[in-house]
Amino acid sequence: MLYFSDLLQYSDVFLSALKTTVELTVLTTILGVVLGTVCATVRQYGNRAGQRVVSVYVELIRNTPFIVQLFFIFFGLPAIGMMLSPWEASMIALTINLGAYSTEIIRAGLASISKGQIEAAKVLGLNFRQTLTRVIFIPAFEKIYPALTSQCIIVMLGSAVISQISVQDLTYAANLVQSRNFRAFESYLVTALLYLGLSILLRFAFNALGKRLFAYRTSN
Amino acid sequence: MSLVNLHQVHKYYGDHHVLKGIDLDIKAGEVVSIIGKSGSGKSTLLRCINGLEQYQEGGITVDGKEVTTEDIQVRRLALSVGMIFQNFNLFPHMTVGENVMLAPTIVLKKSKAEAEATARAMLEKVGLAEKFDSFPEKLSGGQQQRVAIARALAMSPKVLLCDEITSALDPELVGEVLKVLEQLAKEGITLVLVTHEMNFARDVGSRVVFMHQGKVWEQGDSKTILSNPQTDELKQFMGAVL
Amino acid sequence: MIEFSNYDILRNLLFATQWTILLSLAAFIGGTTVALTLTAMRLTRNPAMQRIVKVYVELFQGTPLLMQMFLCFFGLSMLGYEISAWGAAILSLTFFTSAFLVEIWRGCIDTLPKGQWEASRCLGLSFLQTLRHIILPQAIRVATAPTVGFSVQVIKGTALASVIGFVELTKVGTMLNNATFEPFKIFTLVALIYFMLCYPLSLYSKHLEKKFNVSR
Ligand SMILES: Nc1ncnc2c1ncn2[C@@H]1O[C@H](COP(=O)(O)OP(=O)(O)O)[C@@H](O)[C@H]1O
Numbered sequence: 001m002l003y004f005s006d007l008l009q010y011s012d013v014f015l016s017a018l019k020t021t022v023e024l025t026v027l028t029t030i031l032g033v034v035l036g037t038v039c040a041t042v043r044q045y046g047n048r049a050g051q052r053v054v055s056v057y058v059e060l061i062r063n064t065p066f067i068v069q070l071f072f073i074f075f076g077l078p079a080i081g082m083m084l085s086p087w088e089a090s091m092i093a094l095t096i097n098l099g100a101y102s103t104e105i106i107r108a109g110l111a112s113i114s115k116g117q118i119e120a121a122k123v124l125g126l127n128f129r130q131t132l133t134r135v136i137f138i139p140a141f142e143k144i145y146p147a148l149t150s151q152c153i154i155v156m157l158g159s160a161v162i163s164q165i166s167v168q169d170l171t172y173a174a175n176l177v178q179s180r181n182f183r184a185f186e187s188y189l190v191t192a193l194l195y196l197g198l199s200i201l202l203r204f205a206f207n208a209l210g211k212r213l214f215a216y217r218t219s220n
Numbered sequence: 221m222s223l224v225n226l227h228q229v230h231k232y233y234g235d236h237h238v239l240k241g242i243d244l245d246i247k248a249g250e251v252v253s254i255i256g257k258s259g260s261g262k263s264t265l266l267r268c269i270n271g272l273e274q275y276q277e278g279g280i281t282v283d284g285k286e287v288t289t290e291d292i293q294v295r296r297l298a299l300s301v302g303m304i305f306q307n308f309n310l311f312p313h314m315t316v317g318e319n320v321m322l323a324p325t326i327v328l329k330k331s332k333a334e335a336e337a338t339a340r341a342m343l344e345k346v347g348l349a350e351k352f353d354s355f356p357e358k359l360s361g362g363q364q365q366r367v368a369i370a371r372a373l374a375m376s377p378k379v380l381l382c383d384e385i386t387s388a389l390d391p392e393l394v395g396e397v398l399k400v401l402e403q404l405a406k407e408g409i410t411l412v413l414v415t416h417e418m419n420f421a422r423d424v425g426s427r428v429v430f431m432h433q434g435k436v437w438e439q440g441d442s443k444t445i446l447s448n449p450q451t452d453e454l455k456q457f458m459g460a461v462l
Numbered sequence: 463m464i465e466f467s468n469y470d471i472l473r474n475l476l477f478a479t480q481w482t483i484l485l486s487l488a489a490f491i492g493g494t495t496v497a498l499t500l501t502a503m504r505l506t507r508n509p510a511m512q513r514i515v516k517v518y519v520e521l522f523q524g525t526p527l528l529m530q531m532f533l534c535f536f537g538l539s540m541l542g543y544e545i546s547a548w549g550a551a552i553l554s555l556t557f558f559t560s561a562f563l564v565e566i567w568r569g570c571i572d573t574l575p576k577g578q579w580e581a582s583r584c585l586g587l588s589f590l591q592t593l594r595h596i597i598l599p600q601a602i603r604v605a606t607a608p609t610v611g612f613s614v615q616v617i618k619g620t621a622l623a624s625v626i627g628f629v630e631l632t633k634v635g636t637m638l639n640n641a642t643f644e645p646f647k648i649f650t651l652v653a654l655i656y657f658m659l660c661y662p663l664s665l666y667s668k669h670l671e672k673k674f675n676v677s678r
């Protein structure tokens with residue numbers, strides 16, 4: 001038998017955990033995409049050394065598990081003198097992780113902008129920064145927006161792992177509750193559904209945001 | 221006796237009434253050219269005849285048997301109706317020979333040797349015997365379309381449907397495909413072709429069907445109708461094409 | 463306290479790597495099998511079947527892999543189905559892998575022109591014959607690179623099995639860390655081993671993709 005009513009008394013725990021997960025998600029999504037944009041720009045238009053550094057960063061992150069990255073940052077870095085709280089370590093790990101994936105995605109977007117566009121901007125007298133922000137970024141992001149936002153959702157779901165360094169997120173709450181009332185199945189099921197709701201909600205939010213960001217297509 | 225018969229065929233895409241009561245009767249050995257503006261329902265008509273599209277009212281028979289989109293029915297239908305598409309639709313992962321041999325071996329269950337003999341004969345007929353082992357991507361558009369014709373012929377269909385089969389070709393390649401069609405017409409194969417090649421329709425075709433707004437607007441003997449169109453719509457259409 | 467030399471650490475990690483590889487293989491095989499079944503269900507064009515596949519994908523792509531593992535491990539045993547960490551890890555990784563593969567393959571099949579289906583139909587091929595002779599051979603060519611690429615995600619996914627106590631590379635890493643208090647060294651080594659497993663696959667996937675793009 002399933003007893004979901006046993007979970008009701010823990011609704012406060014779940015709510016505050018939900019808040020933690022959402023806060024971290026919003027923060028790391030913004031930071032990660034900014035990091036990815038910078039790295040992708042360097043990778044696409046930067047000098048040889050810059051490109052090399054970005055490549056190494058991207059490949060290292062994409063080819064190792066997030067949980068190991070998290071443990072390295074949380075347990076490993078203090079050993080060389082960098083103390084971090086669980087929350088800080090999680091935020092850094094998530095940002096670095098999303099940064100690497102979004103670098104790849106955004107770079108594909110940048111690569112899809114034709115040379116002609118860039119040359120036209122040059123002829124018009126725009127400098128490099130203006131060309132980037134006015135001519136390249138918007139169509140490039142529009143092209144990769146679906147891939148980028150799915151990646152953000154994947155990273156949000158991956159954040160479940162930060163419970164392992166005692167950040168009090170949704171997964172932490174699930175573990176806590178099931179250890180108190182021994183209703184593991186119900187507790188995890190409810191938490192899984194909360195994550196599902198969160199990912200559906202995020203998708204809606206991203207779609208709505210996308211409509212606004214790329215409104216120039218439909219207006220006029 | 222009629223080979224293909226359409227009786228009051230109506231076809232809708234949702235609310236969009238595309239075919240509005242088509243009556244058409246095609247006898248064995250006829251070469252029927254279907255002409256008309258883009259969007260008048262020519263492709264839809266062909267796709268209803270070979271069971272790719274479901275029609276909502278009326279009836280279609282091929283060789284006396286009713287046409288539906290039921291899978292089994294379409295497969296039986298494929299034995300009497302061949303289809304050539306505007307963009308060839310060859311199978312890119314197979315050689316020319318394999319393209320032509322596939323259906324005879326797995327649908328007609330012919331032996332490999334027999335299928336190969338047929339395939340070579342059909343490729344010979346379209347002038348591509350030496351391309352048996354090439355892959356489609358190595359061929360020009362005109363050659364690909366001729367392979368598609370050979371592939372359809374290998375099933376020895378009673379009627380061959382062609383939907384604007386020269387429209388995707390470079391102008392200099394159109395001739396080689398039309399020549400093959402002309403050859404087939406001479407051999408007495410029944411052809412139903414949607415085409416914009418008015419000269420071909422006049423000189424090779426036996427009948428022209430002019431479609432307008434989902435209806436057979438005007439039809440008749442190809443030479444008469446093209447030199448002496450009756451309706452304003454056909455006059456206008458011919459003015460635009462010529 | 464036992465002293466661990468560098469040699470001991472490496473030996474233990476490499477031994478554990480075998481379990482990571484084994485778990486990855488099992489999950490990949492399980493995931494491919496289930497994904498093939500789901501793809502077949504999707505291709506039947508039966509609306510009920512397609513809905514089932516859609517919900518399946520939504521469910522397993524929309525929830526954390528870690529949560530799926532907890533549900534399989536703690537959840538199932540609480541419901542009275544005894545399951546080992548190894549079994550729970552394989553089960554949840556199979557769900558995870560298949561949910562992503564079925565979507566990847568869907569993209570591959572959908573890129574094939576509709577004309578391929580129509581031409582086959584007009585030649586009298588049945589649905590299964592079309593699938594076997596026309597669609598699958600082409601789809602497999604398109605799907606190989608992204609499938610190899612996804613195997614990297616599977617290997618990385620196995621690291622989460624450490625959380626439910628399955629002793630693989632990450633778990634042995636945390637155990638060694640608790641014994642040696644040398645987190646920097648240990649987690650660097652663990653990360654390097656994962657990198658050496660994953661990076662060749664990433665490269666191979668990129669290579670396949672290039673080869674395919676040139677050939678068409
Ligand atoms: N699959 C479809 N769904 C909806 N409408 C369609 C579809 N195919 C064709 N149509 C519509 O049916 C009409 C006839 O199309 P078609 O038979 O392709 O014309 P033609 O071949 O004469 O150019 C057009 O208005 C077209 O937009």
Ligand SMILES: [Mg+2]
Nearest residue numbers: 262263264384
């Ligand atoms: Mg048409």
